[in-house]
Amino acid sequence: xxxxxxxxxxxxxxxxxxxxxxxxxxxxxxxxxxxxxxxxxxxxxxxxxxxxxxxxxxxxxxxxxxxxxxxxxxxxxxxxxxxxxxxxxxxxxxxxxxxxxxxxxxxxxxxxxxxxxxxxxxxxxxxxxxxxxxxxxxxxxxxxxxxxxxxxxxxxxxxxxxxxxxxxxxxxxxxxxxxxxxxxxxxxxxxxxxxxxxxxxxxxxxxxxxxxxxxxxxxxxxxxxxxxxxxxxxxxxxxxxxxxxxxxxxxxxxxxxxxxxxxxxxxxxxxxxxxxxxxxxxxxxxxxxxxxxxxxxxxxxxxxxxxxxxxxxxxxxxxxxxxxxxxxxxxxxxxxxxxxxxxxxxxxxxxxxxxxxxxxxxxxxxxxxxxxxxxxxxxxxxx
Numbered sequence: 001x002x003x004x005x006x007x008x009x010x011x012x013x014x015x016x017x018x019x020x021x022x023x024x025x026x027x028x029x030x031x032x033x034x035x036x037x038x039x040x041x042x043x044x045x046x047x048x049x050x051x052x053x054x055x056x057x058x059x060x061x062x063x064x065x066x067x068x069x070x071x072x073x074x075x076x077x078x079x080x081x082x083x084x085x086x087x088x089x090x091x092x093x094x095x096x097x098x099x100x101x102x103x104x105x106x107x108x109x110x111x112x113x114x115x116x117x118x119x120x121x122x123x124x125x126x127x128x129x130x131x132x133x134x135x136x137x138x139x140x141x142x143x144x145x146x147x148x149x150x151x152x153x154x155x156x157x158x159x160x161x162x163x164x165x166x167x168x169x170x171x172x173x174x175x176x177x178x179x180x181x182x183x184x185x186x187x188x189x190x191x192x193x194x195x196x197x198x199x200x201x202x203x204x205x206x207x208x209x210x211x212x213x214x215x216x217x218x219x220x221x222x223x224x225x226x227x228x229x230x231x232x233x234x235x236x237x238x239x240x241x242x243x244x245x246x247x248x249x250x251x252x253x254x255x256x257x258x259x260x261x262x263x264x265x266x267x268x269x270x271x272x273x274x275x276x277x278x279x280x281x282x283x284x285x286x287x288x289x290x291x292x293x294x295x296x297x298x299x300x301x302x303x304x305x306x307x308x309x310x311x312x313x314x315x316x317x318x319x320x321x322x323x324x325x326x327x328x329x330x331x332x333x334x335x336x337x338x339x340x341x342x343x344x345x346x347x348x349x350x351x352x353x354x355x356x357x358x359x360x361x362x363x364x365x366x367x368x369x370x371x372x373x374x375x376x377x378x379x380x381x382x383x
Contacts, residue, residue: 012369017071020368022301028294029066029345029360033059035287036346039275042253043267043348051267051348058350062357069361074369077362078309081132085154088125091118092161099165107165117351119170122158124359126178127316129154134185135309135374142186151182166211169327169339177320184315217337237262238270238332241277249280267348269340273332287346291325301367307374310366317359324356 012020037059041052048056069077077084091109095118099106108115133151134142141147155178162171183192199206207215241257250256255277257263266274276284295318302314324344330336342352 012073012372014071017368021067021070022297022364022367025294025297025301025360025364025367028290028297029063029357032287032290032294032345035275035290036271036343038252039271039278039346040267040348042255042278043258043271043274045259046253054350055348055353058353059357062354065354066357066361066364069358070364070368072365074307074310074365074372075374077128077313077365078132078135078374081128085122085125085129088118088122089158089161091116092122092158094118095165096161107167114350117349119158119162119165119167119174120349120351120355122162123170123174123177123320124317124355124362126155126158126174127181127320127359128313128362130178130181130185131309131313131316134181134312135307137185139186143188148182148187148191151178155179167340168210169341172339173320173323173327173341176323177316180319181312181316184312217339234264234270234338235332235334237264238273239334241273242333245277245280245283247280248282249276249278252278254278268342269328269338269347270332271347272329272343275346288325288329291322291344295322298363301363301370305366305370307372309374310370314363314366317363321356321359 037052037056040055041048044051094109095106098109100108100110100115107117107119109118130151133154137147155175159171159174159178162174179192179195183189210218237257241255241263244250244257245255253259255263255274257277258266258274263270263273263277272284272287275287279286298314298318298321302311302318305311305314321344324341327336327339327341328343328347331338331341342349344356345353
């Protein structure tokens with residue numbers, strides 16, 4: 001517990017911030033990232049190129065970002081939440097006009113020295129903005145329908161833009177992650193039931209609005225063998241690799257489906273399949289255990305925070321992180337249709353990795369500044 005003497009005014013001293021870092025969370029992040037780098041080394045046929053070396057460098061940069069964000073006063077993030085969200089939304093809008101097309105979708109922006117996928121960034125900045133909005137709300141505010149219109153707009157804008165790319169998986173993550181903040185803020189369950197009922201009633205219209213490849217994915221999910229060399233190829237090869245791994249796997253660098261290039265996207269969306277082929281059910285369960293421990297860490301950090309902003313932000317980040325690995329693993333095991341969601345901290349990709357480490361930096365800031373009290377007026381005057 002942070003003592004009152006550790007504060008200068010209402011600001012924690014830098015040295016005390018270092019001591020208050022959540023070393024357990026950092027250790028879990030290191031372990032998961034190390035597994036990811038090892039699997040990318042295997043995907044590159046026992047070579048640091050083209051994936052493992054770059055991922056290691058990105059993790060080092062991301063770790064520096066995490067520490068910088070974590071040591072920054074939580075009131076800074078409260079004060080600038082809408083600005084950060086606005087920047088990410090502008091980047092998402094820019095994709096409409098200057099986005100790079102890849103893998104059938106227009107999702108990336110070329111910023112010269114590097115490319116960025118704004119849809120990954122907005123997953124976390126949306127949670128930040130919603131936590132900022134509901135921070136100053138009372139239960140009486142939350143029950144008023146008019147009060148919910150601005151945060152619904154904050155959620156709907158990026159979701160619609162991502163759907164246009166098109167990227168159904170990311171749009172669903174945005175919606176579910178955003179609605180989790182609504183629920184945590186006290187929005188009544190019957191309103192969610194009404195929303196779900198409306199979505200179910202609109203299913204025929206939603207189906208007609210899907211792209212042909214999205215319809216094929218859903219139909220192939222129901223019967224993968226209907227198109228074994230086309231839309232069903234990914235999931236069939238994934239299931240073959242998962243089954244061949246057995247209990248303890250074939251051994252590091254010994255996965256045949258991956259190394260003989262039968263397994264598609266082995267460095268990104270289907271990297272969990274490669275891990276399960278080489279390390280079996282035991283390896284997959286170990287990774288799942290680390291993920292669950294990290295989720296528990298996020299929930300505990302959020303629950304121990306004394307201000308509403310930190311609690312909502314921490315819970316929202318943790319739920320969004322859990323969605324990442326749940327959707328990816330459910331996808332590669334055939335429990336849900338194939339969608340483009342990476343395995344967090346494991347799959348190759350700079351934007352997703354750096355965004356997640358930024359988000360865990362926010363969790364670290366919540367932990368370090370857990371005893372900072374923020375006014376219900378929004379905290380601007382608390383800076």
